[in-house]
Amino acid sequence: MWFINHQKIYFFLPEFLMMNKISTKLQEQLSTPLKIGSVIINSRVLQSPLSGVTDKVFRSLVRRYAPESMIYTEMVNATEIKHLPQLPRLMEIDPNEQPISIQLFDCRADFMAQAAEKAVKEGAKTIDINMGCPVNKITKKGGGSSLLRQPDIAEAIVKEVKKAVNVPVTVKTRLGWNDDEINIIEFAQKMQDAGASMITVHGRTREQGYTGTARWDIIAQVKQKLTIPVIANGDIFSVEDAIRCLEITKADGVMCSRGTLGYPFLVGEIDFYLKNGKKPILPTIKERLDCAKEHLIGLWEYKGQKGIFQARKHLAWYCKGFSGSAELRDQCSRINNVEEGLSLLNMESWS
Numbered sequence: 057m058w059f060i061n062h063q064k065i066y067f068f069l070p071e072f073l074m075m076n077k078i079s080t081k082l083q084e085q086l087s088t089p090l091k092i093g094s095v096i097i098n099s100r101v102l103q104s105p106l107s108g109v110t111d112k113v114f115r116s117l118v119r120r121y122a123p124e125s126m127i128y129t130e131m132v133n134a135t136e137i138k139h140l141p142q143l144p145r146l147m148e149i150d151p152n153e154q155p156i157s158i159q160l161f162d163c164r165a166d167f168m169a170q171a172a173e174k175a176v177k178e179g180a181k182t183i184d185i186n187m188g189c190p191v192n193k194i195t196k197k198g199g200g201s202s203l204l205r206q207p208d209i210a211e212a213i214v215k216e217v218k219k220a221v222n223v224p225v226t227v228k229t230r231l232g233w234n235d236d237e238i239n240i241i242e243f244a245q246k247m248q249d250a251g252a253s254m255i256t257v258h259g260r261t262r263e264q265g266y267t268g269t270a271r272w273d274i275i276a277q278v279k280q281k282l283t284i285p286v287i288a289n290g291d292i293f294s295v296e297d298a299i300r301c302l303e304i305t306k307a308d309g310v311m312c313s314r315g316t317l318g319y320p321f322l323v324g325e326i327d328f329y330l331k332n333g334k335k336p337i338l339p340t341i342k343e344r345l346d347c348a349k350e351h352l353i354g355l356w357e358y359k360g361q362k363g364i365f366q367a368r369k370h371l372a373w374y375c376k377g378f379s380g381s382a383e384l385r386d387q388c389s390r391i392n393n394v395e396e397g398l399s400l401l402n403m404e405s406w407s
């Protein structure tokens with residue numbers, strides 16, 4: 057409701073939003089399962105694909121707090137799958153980690169279809185097609201967000217992949233190439249018509265990369281137009297963000313991304329709220345650092361020395377929001393072995 061008073065305009069938010077609560081009607085809808093084609097998922101909160109992050113180790117931590125959520129692998133190159141003698145390690149799935157989706161990227165429909173068949177054999181419950189990656193190396197070859205400019209190729213990919221596998225095919229994309237080319241509404245409609253069973257929309261353009269704010273208002277327009285589930289993505293860093301995003305977009309669920317870096321608790325926290333209507337108890341600093349230790353050990357066991365180098369960035373992400381965290385972050389980003397990392401994170405003074 058708007059009130060005009062002495063040239064000032066006051067906008068009164070609905071009470072549930074002011075209190076950071078979700079409206080009862082929306083909560084009722086969102087506490088029901090998410091239907092992705094023939095697949096039923098008992099959670100409306102998804103862990104996004106994050107290249108260099110969502111490996112088996114990270115996923116196992118997210119899964120602990122969000123056992124029913126759909127979790128995505130890192131994006132996998134379909135051309136590589138075609139030419140390499142072995143499947144890339146990125147596609148390795150633990151038999152216990154379900155529901156899981158394997159994300160593929162490329163612009164060749166035939167390669168994508170063949171890769172999708174292999175992904176299903178590995179255990180993918182759905183196949184997700186990356187149509188949002190902004191990285192030059194990928195867009196120059198016609199993959200990722202450049203498909204927003206090639207809707208006919210995008211359509212052919214969805215159709216071919218759908219023909220090749222008996223699991224639902226989903227799409228993850230952005231608003232458009234840039235502010236002058238925001239075409240998500242027509243694009244999403246075309247993907248739905250081609251047979252996509254769900255679409256995730258990151259509320260930024262390719263040109264924005266990860267800058268500026270995600271435009272949830274445009275995701276709301278996509279949701280109004282489509283009949284398949286629409287998942288809102290972008291700028292979800294807390295339960296409160298998820299509530300606001302869901303109220304604005306009326307989306308069928310939210311996908312968490314950078315909010316999970318160094319914080320694999322987020323998907324579970326939002327899921328808990330949507331299922332119970334109560335805010336979860338947040339982890340203490342000690343619990344966060346214990347989780348960082350486990351992450352470090354997991355990466356070491358799974359990837360050896362390469363895992364230690366990868367752990368540097370993860371540990372730095374865990375170290376935020378407490379006194380001394382900047383210094384600890386700096387030290388974590390230089391560790392050379394597990395012991396160094398563990399002794400840094402063990403220090404009593406951090407907790």
Ligand SMILES: Cc1cc2nc3c(=O)[nH]c(=O)nc-3n(C[C@H](O)[C@H](O)[C@H](O)COP(=O)(O)O)c2cc1C
Pocket residue numbers: 104105106107108109130131159186188189228258266270289290291292312313314315
């Ligand atoms: C480190 C990093 C890696 C990413 N890797 C992928 C990827 O492999 N596939 C994909 O579809 N999106 C990828 N994204 C995009 C995210 O999934 C998400 O769409 C984006 O970060 C917007 O959400 P946010 O504002 O909540 O971070 C990546 C983003 C980051 C920061």
